[in-house]
Amino acid sequence: MNEQSIAAILHRQREAFRAGPPNLAQRRETLKRLGHAVKASAEELAQAVSADFGHRSRHETLMADIFPVIAAARHARFHLRRWMRARTVWPGLELAPSRARIMAQPLGVVGVVSPWNYPVNLALTPLVAALAAGDRVMLKPSELTPRTAETLKEMLGGLFLEEEVAVVLGGPEVGAAFCALPFDALLFTGSTEVGRKVLAATAETLTPATLELGGKSPCVIAPGADLAQAAACIAVGKLLNAGQSCIAPDYVLLPAEIKPIFVKLFTETVNKLYPSLLDNADYTSVISDAHYMRLTRMVEEARQSGAEIVVIDPANENPPPSSRKFAPTLILDPSEDLCVMREEIFGPILPALGYQTFDSALDFVNARPRPLALYYFGPEDRNLRRLLAGAHAGGVTVNQTMSHFVAENLPFGGVGPSGMGAYHGEAGFRAFSHAKPVLLQSRLDSRILLRPPYGKLTEAVLRFMLRG
Numbered sequence: 001m002n003e004q005s006i007a008a009i010l011h012r013q014r015e016a017f018r019a020g021p022p023n024l025a026q027r028r029e030t031l032k033r034l035g036h037a038v039k040a041s042a043e044e045l046a047q048a049v050s051a052d053f054g055h056r057s058r059h060e061t062l063m064a065d066i067f068p069v070i071a072a073a074r075h076a077r078f079h080l081r082r083w084m085r086a087r088t089v090w091p092g093l094e095l096a097p098s099r100a101r102i103m104a105q106p107l108g109v110v111g112v113v114s115p116w117n118y119p120v121n122l123a124l125t126p127l128v129a130a131l132a133a134g135d136r137v138m139l140k141p142s143e144l145t146p147r148t149a150e151t152l153k154e155m156l157g158g159l160f161l162e163e164e165v166a167v168v169l170g171g172p173e174v175g176a177a178f179c180a181l182p183f184d185a186l187l188f189t190g191s192t193e194v195g196r197k198v199l200a201a202t203a204e205t206l207t208p209a210t211l212e213l214g215g216k217s218p219c220v221i222a223p224g225a226d227l228a229q230a231a232a233c234i235a236v237g238k239l240l241n242a243g244q245s246c247i248a249p250d251y252v253l254l255p256a257e258i259k260p261i262f263v264k265l266f267t268e269t270v271n272k273l274y275p276s277l278l279d280n281a282d283y284t285s286v287i288s289d290a291h292y293m294r295l296t297r298m299v300e301e302a303r304q305s306g307a308e309i310v311v312i313d314p315a316n317e318n319p320p321p322s323s324r325k326f327a328p329t330l331i332l333d334p335s336e337d338l339c340v341m342r343e344e345i346f347g348p349i350l351p352a353l354g355y356q357t358f359d360s361a362l363d364f365v366n367a368r369p370r371p372l373a374l375y376y377f378g379p380e381d382r383n384l385r386r387l388l389a390g391a392h393a394g395g396v397t398v399n400q401t402m403s404h405f406v407a408e409n410l411p412f413g414g415v416g417p418s419g420m421g422a423y424h425g426e427a428g429f430r431a432f433s434h435a436k437p438v439l440l441q442s443r444l445d446s447r448i449l450l451r452p453p454y455g456k457l458t459e460a461v462l463r464f465m466l467r468g
């Protein structure tokens, strides 16, 4: 699709938006239809995602791609009346007895650009938020999951007019043209590198942008942690979608003396979770040959540097690169200059680094770009309080991995290089609404006391106003 035809859709959506925003009942009905359609298309979508990945576990698609959309639509339907209600606020003594309120008004047309790793969830949960807010939406899914993108286009085409929701297919060039359009708001989910370009494009049109980016999300195991539980939670979080999650635990910091026990427990857990890799329907493939090669190079570089590597291949299958089933791999104490410690890993490789003191672990996290997620394993004690107060991260889960993403009442987003702005639940509704302040003047108007010609009365009122 070329630039003109994408711009034409925006024009038509904006024209249609002028007819007025949908009311509460209409928005609820729209969200209900969307939720039902996603449920009805769940198996078809799971097949499309799997075909795009080479193999993607059906259960993972249902859990991590389908469920979050249905849950978000249900949550929004349930809470929408409260979110939409104008909020009455006190206008201040000086303006009494006027009244003041804050109205949530839909912004207009929202652009959504989504990545390949959860191609249903990350396309449709922003859509839920924008529809709840009463906006119209143009969606540009990733070119790396083309079958899923086609299935989404077909499904949404059956539910909405193009003036309501439109799907634009294409790669980076289409993405660049898309983000240059003067949307009323844009939500981009993807890499930090592309996020920078998107923010530059939206600066031209002064489009407010929510950027959901990536980064290296650390796991910190504190003294006193239940190590078996930590190893199991980290293994499950890391290997979901073969590590291709924006909030996957990227690396682990743990007391140096317990590293050998952690390696043993992690390996045992992986053996139980995935007794085999190659023909195991539960174990997802890496998305493309290029991504597989990048992971291979990361491990090779670490091996060459002398770092200890533990490849976990429970059935000794040595999966060939053509399968793109990348064996879970631990890298022990890699040096900081290696790719695996500089770049977001986005695959089933887990560096484990021993620390001497909890302070040094906190320093390690704080010396690096602010991550999208941070995980802590240990007692809810002083160490946790220090981590929560002192370390920056988009979101935190304590004694589990990734769960904060699922809680609709928690805003989801990054901080610094891992993103700006947030969505999910009410935060998503607010991201796509303008909080419009309205002041209603009463007949009794105190402002007449401040009109020229200024005199003694004004002086007296000013003394009151400047009382400190």
Ligand code: NAD
Binding pocket: 113, 114, 115, 116, 117, 118, 122, 140, 141, 142, 143, 170, 171, 172, 173, 174, 175, 176, 177, 179, 189, 190, 191, 192, 194, 195, 197, 198, 211, 212, 213, 214, 215, 245, 246, 247, 344, 346, 372, 414, 419
């Ligand atoms: P990506 O940045 O390569 O692509 C994301 C989307 O941007 C795709 O639709 C792509 O076509 C489009 N695009 C590419 N170039 C563009 C340009 N110049 N202008 C506008 N759009 C452009 O990311 P990806 O490889 O699909 O996804 C992986 C990354 O996304 C990882 O870094 C991951 O951490 C991050 N991510 C973040 C979240 C989150 O919620 N914060 C969720 C999932 C993934």
